[in-house]
Amino acid sequence: MFGLCKNSEGVFKFEFRRQLLASVCITIITFCHGFGLGWFSVILSKLQSPAETELDFVITVYEGSWIGGLSSLGGGVGNIIYGVMLDFIGRKASAYCLAVPYIVSWILVYFARSVEYLYISRFLAGVTGGGTYVIIPIFIGEIAEPKIRGRLTALFSLTLNSGIFCGYIITARMPYHYIPIIGILLPVIYMVLQIFFPETPMYLLARGQDERAKKSLKFYRNYEPTTKESATQFEMAFEKLKSDVTSHQANTVGVTWHDFCNKRAMIAFGNGFVLMWLNVFCGAYAILYYTSSIFVAARTELHPDTNTIIVGLVQVTGVYTATILVDRFGRRPLLIFSCAATSVGMTIFGLYGYFLQETSVDLSPVRAWLPLLNACFIMFVANSGLIPIPFVLLVELMPPKIRAKAAAVCLVIFNILGFVLMKMFPISLAAFGLYWPMWFFALTSVLGLVYIVIFIKETKGMSLNKIDPET
Template identity: 40%
Template sequence: MKLFPSNANSLLQVKTRYQLLATIIVNIITFGHGVGVGWLSPTLAKIQTPDQTPLAFQVGIDEISWLGSMLGLGSLCGNLTIALLLERMGRKFCLYLMAGPYACLWILIYFASNVGYLYAARFLCGFTGGAGYVVVPIFISEIADSKIRGSLTSMLMLSVNFGILVGYVMSTYLAYHLIPFLAILLPIAYFLANLLLPETAPYLLKRNNVTSADKSYQYYSNVQPAQTYSYKADFEELCIAIAKQQVLNNTALTWRDLVTKPALKAFAAATVLCLGYQFSGTFSFINYMSTIFAASGSVWDVNTCTIIIGVVQIVGVYTSTILVDIIGRRILMLISTLGLGLGCIAFGCFTYFAQRQDLTAFNWLPLVLMVLIIYLGNIGLIGLFFVVLVELFPVKIRSLATSISVVFLSVLVFCTLKLFPLLMHYAGISITMWFSAAASLVTFVYFLFYLPETKGKSMVQD
């Protein structure tokens, strides 16, 4: 959505301040989702230990794998729900919808009397994330100037990672039953703050609500009296683009639209993107970070290491936020996937040899390697996942294709989070890391030859 023809891509421009404000508001819920994800890792160590568990029950390896994978099932349901409602009810309705399930997950955690409560809470955490990963990038892409769209959209993962860090810290240092009281403030603040935001102009134009679209456009453009002429010209340009898109969409979306050459190329890239994201192990590492450090032989406190990794995630995504609209998406993805592959190979080699000879002089190495792995993962594959995913598809199929891709991602999340602790337990950490390395390097090769650069791509016309 092109609001002002300017070479500046600063997020702090006066003319884009309400785009930044809206991005911050809608990402309150993604921050909360991150808190829910990060909460699990240190908590697992407590509820497996008889003298540390704050609950009336303990969990074993099977329950752990289900606790992890329920996030994927919830995400799948969130994806499907939003896919059905996004075009029918609008972006704002879908944004509001996420507050309820997120509040309920902390109520379940507080009152947990058996592991089923925790399963349900993780399911709702996944539902919130799955819904947010569809609607938030689309909402931001429709309000953002094309020159800062990448930076604003990448704030989704920055918010998630901030939340994960807070979740790590809270579950490490705060009492189990105190955390829900603090976390439930987030959906309340999120719901109230969303009252400030109008629906996106492109969606309103699709519904032939020109008056409201005009007001929305002025709000997100922060139009000043002296800019009336420029604003009118830009708004007319948007109206024309949407009208052309509507003419194209007058013919009902059919399966043939999904098998055009541009659509198939986009689906292929999205499939590899999803497979690389999950089988590189980066999301599994985040969920089971304390377990990984315990298995690596590191002498550092595992929860301290986990918190350090939480900080590194934020630095990595912040790096991608700064660079994405300067050097583009593709080169960051290539650096990320290659670095992940090499880092996982090195981590696997260290743990392999550490089991066979004395490497206590190098017991700091697992933390250093994991810092590199997580940083490189977050500058591209994690931090830019949703930026690239939304921008890959042609306009006509973008909403449906994005939803299909995120549904596929959710299935992969379920599979990888279910299998990762079992693979760690039965095959060992070295083989697990080498498997992740292979997936990362295959993804790198595909991206090298086939991933298009989408920097500056229009969101309302192909």
């Protein structure tokens, strides 16, 4: 089967096949995390309804906001824990550990006797989610060659959104207590598949295990010695990687506060903070996490679960588009397009909400299709750039000496911002209606567009050791 890839181009090219397979397999845990997010988006409105809940208790709007917010707080904790584990026990062992809190979270969902079970469950699921944002981009960045790194890293968002879509469908169609069984089986499959992939060559070189590193590089480069020339080229590639790792280690020895406070680092931190803010407050996550609740507020005539499934399919299409285009057209053009289009979609959503709630305008001719069409448009354009690309840039824009630590700090900020959004959005939706939150998201996207045009540089195809935010 894989022999068919010998004449393929791009990520399916013969020498890239194991990099692709490893990336697909490790992002299964991202699919699992997305599955849990999709479950929450659909199940929340059911658990808040005395007529629809399958549990012995009903969740209030306030409790629902805490369930959503605790997922992001768990993400911040996961960023820190797995950020430490990454260098302490290695990329491969850390990847195994991602599955543990996620499995426990579904056990708590199955045996839930009160809302506190769900609080702890979503916190633990968030820990796994936060860990994926730390481990997976670094793992893929260390095994992938620069020409396909963007597309393989974008698999993170593709599998996340595919998991959300499956979570939407299964939760809408399956009884409550069947879903945790699926939620437990998925990470078990993920752990079994990880057995077949070695530790990254860069981590092994950093630990002085040169022979294991060479075997690992041969595996991921799909190296098959056919001629003396190919063997020489591989040895040169290995020596260059070894030199890069040695240089990186020399640069990272004795990291001080000055390394975080110099001009280059401050520019990178500023870019990272803005990208995280824009990623969260462009509004796509609000639609993602509270899809059914938003369609209830929009008074659409279709069933909220049907709308949610359609939106989930569209967001998968959007992030697949980004996966294809990120290494072809670059990061910056996709971000610019995504920001501009998302601001338009959010403005339209806000206008719809304003006319629905504050005027007597008859919206019955458009109520059946406009909220759904607009939500689909927003999720497609946001997932074409604003959702996946900031995490690609987060690794690429940071100075090599502080890359891991700086990226971890930005991810903690991302989860703090996510907590604010998840906690406040349902409360704001109930207090102010649909239009004020949507107009806030539109304003954020417009300001983000201006910032990207002025300050964000293109990093397409550049070596991780050569990207400099000042150039």
